[in-house]
Amino acid sequence: MPKLYQAMGLALLVAVTQTSCSSAKLATAQADAPKTENTEKAKPASKGGLKSYEEVITRNAVSDQGVFTVHKVGDKYYYEIPDSLLQRDFLWISRFANLPSGLGGGYVNAGSSVNEQMVEWQKLGDKLLLKTKSYNAYAADSLPISLSVKANNYQPTLYAFDIAALSKDSSGYVIDVTKFFQSDIKAFSGLDSDMRKEYKVSKLDDSRSFIHSVKSFPLNIEVKQDFTYDAAEPPSHSATGAISLMMNQSMVLLPEVPMQPRINDHRVGYFNINQIDYGSEALKADEKSYIRRWRLVPKDIEAYKRGELVEPVKPIVYYLDPATPEKLRPYIKAGVEQWNEAFESAGFKNAIIAKDPPSPEEDPDFSPEDARYSIIRYVASTTRNAMGPSVSDPRSGEIIESDIIWYHNHLRSYRNRYLLETGAANPSARTLDTPLDDLGEMMKEVITHEVGHALGLPHNMKASAAYPTDSLRSAEFTQKNGIAATIMDYARYNYVAQPGDKGVRFVRQLGPYDHYVINWGYRYLPDAKSPEQEVPTLSKWIEENTGNPVYQFGSGSGGYDPESQTEGIGDDVVKASTYGLANLKRVAPNLYAWTAAQTNDYDDLEELYGELLGVWSRYIGHVVTNVGGVREDRLKPSQQGYVYTPVSSKKQAESLNWLLQNAFSSPEWLNQTEISRNIHHANQVENVRNLQVRHLNNLLSADRMARLMENEVKGVNYNALDMVRDLQHGIWSEVYNGQKVDIYRRNLQKAYLDRVNYLLNEEPARGRSSRYGTPVDLSQSDIRSVLRGELVKLQSQLKRSQSRYANDLTRYHVDDAIVRIDNILNPKKS
Template identity: 55%
Template structure:
């Protein structure tokens, strides 16, 4: 999953809501004073300002548009109230930000409060990261070290007729360049050579006030030397939407996060902790779901929530795809039923003007699945949450139109060997619709608070993915939040096997853990023992384990992989690819069209071939991570068994570092290019080899040997196995073809570059590198030099002898530099 979202460091989304601790900066006495104090000061008469052709709208604040001016009436009782300010893009130039910033993209979200200061009103950004009991001595220090910055300031112009609100001119908040809410980050400003904001072509387009939010749209125009897309005016214009939402006074009870169950979180630090440090912990981000009938809920009956989660479809969504989008949204009701709720999430068509004249996808009262007409091939599921409690307030799922192309291609490549209907560029509507449905379900999962669970794909036995009964009941992985899109393990003879991912048991488990209402718990601390018990009930079952796949060396958390045996799964995947390649010309050819579709699908097939190798490589020097708390038996980290690592290296020698005649299909290559096949295969093999010889991987293997001795798969053993595989022609006295010569040169270059890189770091930092990597790489090149010297004349092939002599020279040169 993954959109360009940028934030300012001033905005942090954290909260403490216990009775024992106040979130920093919210003094109840001051708030009450602001509600009751009488306005003072010499201001203009209200009627002198609000007159003539005025567009007024009553709501959270009454707004007035007069010509190019925008006024707010800020009620006295809304001063120092928590408001969430969400900035979104409504319209923008083609290909802005490389295509990953689109209509509906969120620019920023931050909590703000309006404060009165003499004759001014200040808008401050509020942080909930650091908290302390207001009555404790340390509160003064927390207050002094967390001073709230002023985002915007304006003068009080007048007081409204019934003396309940200050009238302020907020025009410049939307027409000047306020960095916290604009959509032109520094990197794009530099890339597009932006000179300035042109105020003559920037203006407020509309302002609407609703009971709990204000929506302002404003157009920003920048002078740019190198604007994106096909712009001919030398400018970049964007229409932005600013939502100011009143956060609920009745705050949702937060739920403590636990990294054994995957959730998006917000972090906080409590300085009133009795521990000898600040108490840092995280709260999960989730929607507020409360059963209508708590007694029935307690009895175990399925109960509707007081306020269900509602998603509207974008009016721009093509009619034929709407049923699949709705299914993808409402698929989550199965998981919510596990948590005791029925009809917890509802999908609706966009209302007509007659049904709801105020409906707008930019209005935060509506969560929308947006359909974006761009060439971007992606989908995302962001959300907006209350930083005090983690309550999700609204979200917009974004589907980019050309993501259809991604799934069309993938289906042909990974399912073409098994299913006849996948062997076309015109994927049948029911099948592409099912894929779209599952993409939407995946993105809704993010919007419900669930991150990627890349570990889920390793939970099922690989051969179970060839079983029709198993896959139809349990899907391809226990979680739809993994990146397991198409069942490439299934073989042509496996009839009835499910080929497209679906929701699984982990999804039901995680939703139950995060959303089940616990009536007896009066605080987040009360909930913790219950939540811990739910985790321990599933402990040891890989179906219910979580692993993000980011920042760890656990091969079980591979992206795009399937099954618990990566070698076997990749062998199945490669067997299918070898059946697909000879048919690609036929499957992609269209009368009167060129071979661009063939070239695209063929390139993507090569990347999938690399992916199958990547899944296997991850096992070498890999470390299993099983998240546990101190009260659970066993360790958290374990090195991958030596037998699995040896099997992985043997797979690579057989399938990655060989001559790929099946991939270098003459019938394809002669239709899509005049040259480049050798270089393309080399680049994929180099990628695999670089990954295998990665410095961090080698260091993990060295550490494994020091910890586990003879039980470890050592670096020396791995390098010897790799060398004998890559240079097998040398040891067998055989001729070396062009593809293998490329690969062998690459091995020498990579080993030499590791030495050169670390030597350079040593000299630059004036320190001795004590890592084993330099001596290992030197020893490997020395051994190879000796082997080439003694065996290079065993072949009569002249080109091979030239090649061996060249390698000797390269090795000598690497030692002399």
Template identity: 60%
Template structure:
């Protein structure tokens, strides 16, 4: 029994020791495994940057391994402000309704990279609200403008000396991140976009340069209503993301003044000691600083430290390169007015042998791209620093087919007085001159200048028929107007310049925006000098800036300071062109395609001339001024001018224009549609005159000018002119029948428009419909042909239905 007990004790002890040993061994093994696991879970730099990795060094190092992209972000760049620009690089036909092109910017935002624990945050920084960081209110501005985080990246590892972190950007750039999407919400709704298809979307490339990183993404979206290729149910786009390091020291901004045309950007400054925050606005311009400030201060011409250089796309046809270069270099003499020589120039890019690192995508280089596209356009976009307005780079885009538009317009607008335009094969030098001026116009945009549609109103209409005047002054005071051709000059006028050119306003605006003002520490100190420069030119129409809105002196495509006279000359020329159009086109080509195209554009040109006259009715001139200047800011167009304009329209638009209905053209290009097309053009004028905005201005004008053209008088005169046949036994043509019914329909819309706040408009509409009711009732009983009688009865029924709806 004792032996048995002893054995049991020994056995128990042995088992216990064995169990403990197993536990110890298991624990040791577990510790070893944990140690190994921990060791294996700590990624090393070499895990991500391997022998298979392609590395591109620049602003950040970009590492590409198979389908993965990594950014190596220096810690010294945390918190530094960068500009993230989302642009469309390539797009499907019809996207945006034809108003969006390759190169169009979709979004521009300031971003910063910041570390939070084990993540790197990409945050959007706004400059809509600002305050001096030394003031207490700065804290409130920060608290009430929290910066959104658009993406959070996990830190994968650090580089070998721990000065940079590695993050994976593959998912950020290959998925549908709305903050950087090339497809805005409005497009998603219009085209019924359901989702981004990841299987057909990928990162095309990421390239790093010293001051920027360029990402190209290929995205395919599932869409139930794509703008083109509808059977595919797909929208495929190529998007370009540019991330640009902003200057360490922002350029001193120049305060915007609406009396001189500049693109601008603004913010709300809470640093003001006034009783409200200040709305501040700065012009957009390049940073030009003289190499020799002392010589510049003495009034000598001085080269800038960094000139504006545009590189021509190597894809540009060789015969066109000199004209593009001239269009850029033409601005050199303009900058001399501001004290800078050789401030801007165009060059061919260096070859791969000369500079293997050169790339058009590099933000350090601005370019003029030649795009193989059927789009008829050219654009001059630029990227600017939102803190100061400094333009950082610009890529002007020229689309291949754009010159065709200029050839067509040249023939139509100048062919009557200009023998060399009467052909489909315009001489190379003249085509080149047109291209040169288009490039100069787009360069103007890239320099910060918007359209100045008032510049063409600066020159007297009859001066445009003078050879000596046009050769010296061109046809408008600036290249930034849409005054493309001299359509006023008549057959027999000698030595006329027909193509636009740079003018005196360009020198004035560049001097105002770019000249360095000495002994200045902050923008407000410049205002007195800037005001003085404007005051010196005040009252001279050559130096006036006008935005295209309700002002008839600031209309697109117009020339001369008397639109009625200019359009009279223009229509007179168009009649000659219309008569000769088959001889200048189809008779030469044995093909009707050009005749059809040019006839359609001839109608558009006629419609533009008409629009210039229409704008006078209800028009208000705008002369932007400061209180120290004399005179009113807004002046109503005189009653005499408005009545002259209406009478011109009654004769040249609302009467049937038989010269536009030449059967020798119509029966060659279309089997039908003549009446609908003409009514469409007539309706443009009709709806402009009977637009609630036009009538509103006329009604309000009566308050400040008792002798103005009253809205009720204008509508009465228009009704009498449109329905002039009702006072006679004349039959009404099909074109007039359509116009008269359209007039009734528009009056009906005015009568039933519940959104207007000016009830006089409905009163005028009702009064004229009542007058028309009586007029039609009498006319329907006169001796006219059957269709005219039917028309009068139908028109009367329309009026009755509007006045007394069942």
């Protein structure tokens, strides 16, 4: 057994170190325990109907010792389970080991987790049961109510195994697991119900399915299953009518004594696990939430107490995938170890380490699939993404293993965004051949972001609003503070910086919130003997920073908080989007010269032009959120202020006016002849229509209008009527001014009528709840009254303007609009 594995195993098993057990990972043929052959003669069957050990585990058995001893006898596999490990907690992780291209739409890859569940082995008569186990409902065993908790939360039996024999010394049980691992059991399957429906899977083909390998380690067992399903519409190789995939089933022994959990606080951003505690003294079951984090314990607690930086007993270690290109390795390692800056704020030095994969000579057993290693996986896939998943102990939130996944094509997305968002002010971005150092810096920060997820940190979309927008044009400010208060925001590039802003930072970096949140979650509190004893200190740290935007958290969910949006930067979305749009208008005329003129090919030009439209759309979307917007501040009653504060009437009106000028006007700046006449034959107008209609419908959504109606009772003098009047007058301005209506505006005006018709006549009248959870009963809301009243006024204006138009297209458009409105106001009953 390799020395590293022995050392890690010993460290994990010694309770006083409080270090975590490693999670199981996909195991290939590595790190095997010594194989032994049983050469003893078979003995007669034992009493009670069981066979003797020697009859089952014959002299031809190949045995692999580990947490359970695994025996292979011919084509059969047996587990020998010690009695001491019955009713111990195991974590069972089902992952893809190999899979066909296109499965799951391209966002599923080798190593992706399909399911995680806690299990335990129980003996019942002459059977061993594999049962799932949950900590969602909990009460201490010492409390009488624990009996009721168990009785009312009975867990499913996943499989029942006949006991084939007792172990040699009668201290364990031998079971045949062959049929179990050759069966299509839903709890462990890689194909969920949606995939089975999409690919029209009928059944598992037993003749083409088998156990590939079974490996046992001191803390885990790894099983690979090679499955082939009959499928009428497989994601690839359609002529075969089949889906073949390899699943890896990992079973990990969890620590006998769980790590002391840390109670979650919604004012700070951590992934969490939840439990219902029926032992609470409150008049109801108490929902407890614990953060997900690695177990870090200082080697020298007394030095740590004195404020010295101390190394942890067991640092977090990531190994690079052997498939990682050599030129990218320094940037990936730097991205991992950048977190040491934040861990020093929590009192730890060298808390997280990145290592190159050992050579075969250094460690012949090394594999990215081995449970001993957390890996930065480099995936050969055209998917443009990166991910930072982790596996945690469901009892305590302890993260026990993590794989960071980097998809090969992801840097292309970053290059494109770099060119589009910073090219106006950043000469090095004006090329398809981005300098390696620039690409490396981008990759480093993406890796830091994904490692942040693996440390337990979700996105913090509110951090991008912590800095004054104009400060992002300052070299001194951005070089020191970055462009957002955390690396965990989607603030990728500084699109605010303008030409002439010298020395500004364009790429995101670690920020002050990252130091704050790591200290909050990972600071070791040696005097706190329970999670509850930590709470006063943790709350004090939060409340010391009340009102400081740098230390605020917002998930970005809900879609109503303009300070908590993906891809936004700066505290004023109108100003930031104005700067960003000004830069796009500088980039668009140069896009041909920076791409097709250099490559003598239009593919990159077409790709980047499509993404330019997407960037413009994001800038628009940021401003839309101001209208009917509500700022959310995560506060407790002990803190001053309100949790929800509507955006001021002035800011809402200003935002609507900005949208009329920059989103709903005719975007002539997009009509670049060298682009439009070389990448498509007739899509220019339709592309713009799609984009504008998306944001128009977003403005005229039931949930946004419901929030605007509520402004009447919240003291904000900008309501749904104000918004609809401003929007309608702006979109139909030509009718009020007697001007010709161009093709972009004709499309937009028709879309406006379609949306109003939808809200007046097609939206369900009752029981309607928007996607964001704002309850809206349109039949009893003022929304329909407002829309109907303003639509009548618009029809009257259109009728008055009919005779003004000599232009046939405009006149026909106005005539058509009058008829459409009449049909909306007087719908025909079917």
